[in-house]
Amino acid sequence: MIRTPYSKVLALLFILTVISLKGLACEIEFTVGGEKKVYSAGDVVIVELTVVNTHRDCHENIDDAKIMADGCKIAAATPWKEIKPGTYTRKLKVVVLPGNDIEFQIACKRTCDKDGGFGKITLQKKS
Numbered sequence: 001m002i003r004t005p006y007s008k009v010l011a012l013l014f015i016l017t018v019i020s021l022k023g024l025a026c027e028i029e030f031t032v033g034g035e036k037k038v039y040s041a042g043d044v045v046i047v048e049l050t051v052v053n054t055h056r057d058c059h060e061n062i063d064d065a066k067i068m069a070d071g072c073k074i075a076a077a078t079p080w081k082e083i084k085p086g087t088y089t090r091k092l093k094v095v096v097l098p099g100n101d102i103e104f105q106i107a108c109k110r111t112c113d114k115d116g117g118f119g120k121i122t123l124q125k126k127s
Contacts (some may be wrong), residue, residue, distance in 0.1 A: 007108045022127025026110045027052040034074030041098035044075070046091055047121065049108055053086040060112040063087045070127065072096050102127050 031048040051065060062080045076093040081097060083089050096104060107120035 006061055015054070025054065025115040027054055028108045028117050028119025030119060030121035032121070032123065034085060037098045038126055040126045041096050042098045045094045045096065045123070047094055047106055048089060050087065050089045050090050051108070051110065057111055057115045058114065060110060066109045069094065069108045071099060071101045072106065100127055101125060
């Protein structure tokens with residue numbers, strides 16, 4: 001194989017391109033209202049979920065995002081609202097379930113051909 005000064009540069013550009021494309025996942029964030037740090041069974045928690053399409057041209061509908069709950073249940077949710085181009089938000093009404101666990105979790109997963117995205121929040125619960 002003939003090595004030219006450009007071959008190293010091209011190889012480096014290829015590697016940087018592959019690495020940068022892997023970073024094109026959705027950013028998923030959770031925000032909890034209030035200052036409470038530990039929750040009890042039966043408590044209602046309002047959680048705001050925000051999804052930012054960092055690649056901006058996602059072919060997947062925002063309604064296809066999967067929201068999962070462990071140790072709690074989602075009692076209600078507002079529809080997704082696009083607050084600015086590529087940024088969606090919705091509020092979740094979460095009820096803490098009884099059990100011996102010391103924490104509960106809410107997660108969101110998006111699957112697409114551009115790596116999708118995943119985010120979760122873990123909150124403390126009285127045992």
